[in-house]
Amino acid sequence: MKRERLPQTGCAWEELESRMHAFARNDVDWRHGRNAFHVWYGGDDLFDVQRRAYTMFMQENGGGAGKTFPSLKIMEDAVIDYGAELLRGDDATGHITSGGSESIFVALKAARDWARKHLRGIREPELVVPYSAHPTFNRAGQYLGIRIVRVPVGEDFRADVDAMERAISPATIGLVGSAVCFPYGVIDPIAELGALAQARGLWLHVDACVSGYSAPFGRALGYDTPEFDFSVPGVASISADLHKYGFCAKGTSTILYRNFSLAAYQPFSFADWPLGRFENPNVASTRPGGSIAAAWAVMNYLGRAGYLRLNERLLRLRDRYIEDIGAIDGLAVNGRPHSLIVSWRVTEPERIDAEAIVGFMRQKGWFLGPMVDPPGMLIGLSVPHEAAREDLLADLAWATDEARQGRRPSADALQSAY
Numbered sequence: 160m161k162r163e164r165l166p167q168t169g170c171a172w173e174e175l176e177s178r179m180h181a182f183a184r185n186d187v188d189w190r191h192g193r194n195a196f197h198v199w200y201g202g203d204d205l206f207d208v209q210r211r212a213y214t215m216f217m218q219e220n221g222g223g224a225g226k227t228f229p230s231l232k233i234m235e236d237a238v239i240d241y242g243a244e245l246l247r248g249d250d251a252t253g254h255i256t257s258g259g260s261e262s263i264f265v266a267l268k269a270a271r272d273w274a275r276k277h278l279r280g281i282r283e284p285e286l287v288v289p290y291s292a293h294p295t296f297n298r299a300g301q302y303l304g305i306r307i308v309r310v311p312v313g314e315d316f317r318a319d320v321d322a323m324e325r326a327i328s329p330a331t332i333g334l335v336g337s338a339v340c341f342p343y344g345v346i347d348p349i350a351e352l353g354a355l356a357q358a359r360g361l362w363l364h365v366d367a368c369v370s371g372y373s374a375p376f377g378r379a380l381g382y383d384t385p386e387f388d389f390s391v392p393g394v395a396s397i398s399a400d401l402h403k404y405g406f407c408a409k410g411t412s413t414i415l416y417r418n419f420s421l422a423a424y425q426p427f428s429f430a431d432w433p434l435g436r437f438e439n440p441n442v443a444s445t446r447p448g449g450s451i452a453a454a455w456a457v458m459n460y461l462g463r464a465g466y467l468r469l470n471e472r473l474l475r476l477r478d479r480y481i482e483d484i485g486a487i488d489g490l491a492v493n494g495r496p497h498s499l500i501v502s503w504r505v506t507e508p509e510r511i512d513a514e515a516i517v518g519f520m521r522q523k524g525w526f527l528g529p530m531v532d533p534p535g536m537l538i539g540l541s542v543p544h545e546a547a548r549e550d551l552l553a554d555l556a557w558a559t560d561e562a563r564q565g566r567r568p569s570a571d572a573l574q575s576a577y
């Protein structure tokens with residue numbers, strides 16, 4: 160096997176830079192909206208604010224936020240306050256984490272430890288989640304010893320609250336709803352889930368990773384946005400990513416709890432080692448100061464007005480995508496998207512192979528998120544998808560037609576899509 164060797168001598172930056180540009184040659188062209196997700200781009204000015212703030216605090220360590228770097232604590236506290244305000248939690252408190260997955264991990268850890276205290280006698284705790292919830296619930300469940308019970312969603316692609324109620328067992332410690340769920344882009348009936356959680360004395364976690372920093376602005380703009388935040392009684396915790404529709408740098412999410420007494424179940428504390436007491440709410444010890452600084456800078460750069468402007472622009476774009484995709488013979492949008500994720504299915508899966516459509520799109524340079532249930536694909540819209548719209552839809556209509564005629568994309572294209 161040929162392996163890379165660490166060079167004996169160093170290399171000048173200019174040479175490295177050009178080699179790195181060469182590595183990126185086959186990356187999906189997100190700058191021109193060829194991506195379905197992975198990059199959530201708010202525009203060049205925002206990117207510049209992110210980059211400057213990030214590099215300004217790139218050496219500082221969020222692990223020392225409270226003591227060595229008061230700067231980071233000031234900024235993290237402010238960001239958490241902005242999150243609590245947007246998600247309408249008067250007494251809400253929480254932390255910046257490295258991403259949605261870490262936010263979900265620590266929330267489940269808190270729920271588990273809360274249940275140990277308040278729901279005594281449960282040896283193998285269970286969490287009831289909709290089928291459409293993110294896989295990280297199972298990943299965290301596996302790490303934390305919580306069994307995840309997935310329940311099919313309704314015809315409208317939203318959580319089926321009656322079915323979730325039936326799935327509650329004596330070992331259930333909590334429920335989950337998404338706002339929005341990643342596959343279908345719809346907000347689950349959080350108000351009903353909150354009432355159920357309250358009636359049964361369970362923890363309700365709302366996974367607002369993708370839209371937690373966008374849906375509040377959609378609501379303010381008058382778009383249909385079912386209630387999902389702390390204004391709903393029974394919601395105990397909310398995960399909301401800044402590095403998606405908060406338009407902040409990667410490596411930034413938030414976990415918020417309704418109040419301090421629930422948040423108190425999250426931190427880890429330990430003293431039996433040479434440096435004495437070690438306390439940390441996060442999974443990581445070292446945390447990039449840059450991502451905290453970039454979040455503070457972006458949120459202050461945009462302000463409420465900036466977020467409203469961006470969301471208005473993107474929600475209008477969403478409605479055009481919904482209309483245009485629905486007009487392609489053989490495709491139908493799943494449910495009624497509540498935020499900026501739009502997913503669609505093939506209407507006759509036995510005649511039109513969704514995989515072939517995804518493959519043909521890949522051949523043309525588009526990466527559309529492939530979906531298997533129902534067979535179709537999805538896109539999380541951000542600014543570059545504005546300029547890409549006409550090309551994307553023309554190619555999608557072409558690809559659907561190719562698939563309908565039974566043609567097959569190249570094996571390479573299929574392999575790089577699935």
Ligand SMILES: *Cc1c(COP(=O)(O)O)cnc(C)c1O
Nearest residue numbers: 258259260293340341366368369
């Ligand atoms: C993205 C996402 C996650 C995971 O977040 P990461 O930041 O990728 O770790 C969890 N839930 C939902 C709904 C998401 O969209």
